[in-house]
Amino acid sequence: MHAVHPQKQLAGTGITPKHSFGQNFLVDEHHQRRIAELALSCARPAPGTAPLVVELGPGLGALTGALLSATTKPRVIAVERDRDLVPLLKKRFADVDSRRLVVIEDNALTWPLTTDNGVDDGFALVGNLPYHHAADLCMRCVDARAEHPRRIGGGCFLIQLEVAERIAADPGNKDYGVLSVLLQSRFVCGLLHRVPRGAFWPVPDVDGGVIVLRPRDDVDEDVSFDELRRVVRAAFQQRRKTLRNALSSLRTDSFPVDVDAGLDAAGLAPRTRAEQVDVQGFVRLTRALRATPPTP
Numbered sequence: 001m002h003a004v005h006p007q008k009q010l011a012g013t014g015i016t017p018k019h020s021f022g023q024n025f026l027v028d029e030h031h032q033r034r035i036a037e038l039a040l041s042c043a044r045p046a047p048g049t050a051p052l053v054v055e056l057g058p059g060l061g062a063l064t065g066a067l068l069s070a071t072t073k074p075r076v077i078a079v080e081r082d083r084d085l086v087p088l089l090k091k092r093f094a095d096v097d098s099r100r101l102v103v104i105e106d107n108a109l110t111w112p113l114t115t116d117n118g119v120d121d122g123f124a125l126v127g128n129l130p131y132h133h134a135a136d137l138c139m140r141c142v143d144a145r146a147e148h149p150r151r152i153g154g155g156c157f158l159i160q161l162e163v164a165e166r167i168a169a170d171p172g173n174k175d176y177g178v179l180s181v182l183l184q185s186r187f188v189c190g191l192l193h194r195v196p197r198g199a200f201w202p203v204p205d206v207d208g209g210v211i212v213l214r215p216r217d218d219v220d221e222d223v224s225f226d227e228l229r230r231v232v233r234a235a236f237q238q239r240r241k242t243l244r245n246a247l248s249s250l251r252t253d254s255f256p257v258d259v260d261a262g263l264d265a266a267g268l269a270p271r272t273r274a275e276q277v278d279v280q281g282f283v284r285l286t287r288a289l290r291a292t293p294p295t296p
Helices: 006-010 030-043 062-068 085-092 129-147 161-168 178-184 225-237 242-251 258-263 279-292
Strands: 052-056 073-078 103-107 123-128 152-160 187-195 208-215
Touching: 006 085, 030 062, 030 152, 030 208, 052 062, 062 073, 062 123, 073 085, 073 152, 085 103, 103 187, 129 152, 129 161, 129 178, 129 187, 129 225, 152 161, 161 178, 161 187, 161 208, 178 187, 178 225, 178 258, 178 279, 225 242, 225 258, 242 279, 258 279
Parallel strands: 052 073, 052 123, 073 103, 123 152
Antiparallel strands: 152 208, 187 208
C-alpha cells in the first residue's frame, strides 16, 4: 500500500500535529515495514484465521498501511484518540474491506484490552507511541497479560529510546528498574534497533527505539502480579538502600511480611540492592514474603 507523507495528507486541512498528543509521525518506509513485520510475528491467531493486530494511536496510518500490505493479510483494529485524524484515516483506507480494518475513536490509555471488545485472543499490539505515554501504555500491556495470559500474543512498539533501554535493561545496568522487572516478568523484551529522530515528522528532540515484547513461557502464575509490583516498587523506591531496609515499608495488615525470613527463603542476602536482583529473584522474593509469617 503506497505510503503518503503526513505533511501532504494534512495540506489544506488546517490540521497540524498536536504536541500535547505527542504526534511525531513515522515517515521512514523501511522502519514502517520492519515494525509491521515484527508486530505480525507476535500474533498468535487460531488455526485457519488471519492474524489480528491492534494498533494504538495509528495517527495518519503509516503503520496501518504497512500492516495491510503484508502478505499474511492481517486484520487491523486501529484505536485513535485524535478526532481530527480519524476522518482522514478512514478516508485514506476507504477502499479496504471493513472485515480487515476497523477504526475506533478512543483513547489507547483506556480502551479495554481484556474485556469483551470483539478482539480475539492472541492478538498482537503495535504502535508508534507518544513518548510521554510510552511507559504507561507498555504497562497496560503487562497488566493485561497478567490478568488474561492468553489474551495478548505480544507486541512491537516504537518508543523513546531511553524508555526502550529501561525496558530491556539487565540487572546491574543503570537503566534497570521497576519498568524492566515488571515488563520482563511477563514478556521477553528485546530492544531491536534505534530509529533516528530524522525518521519522523515533525522531528522530535530524541531518537526512538523499537522494542519487541514476546510472552514468557515460564511465568509463575501462583505469584500475584499486584504483590510483585508492590515488592519491586518498594525495592527500587530508594535504589541505593539494601533490600532489607528498602522492604521495611512493605509490612501492612494486607501484606504481613517478615523481610529477613523472606530474603533468606528467596536466597538473597540482606545487603543486596534491588539493581542486583534479576526478574526471577524478585518472583522468588515475592513468593517467599507471602509464605513467610511475620515476626510477632
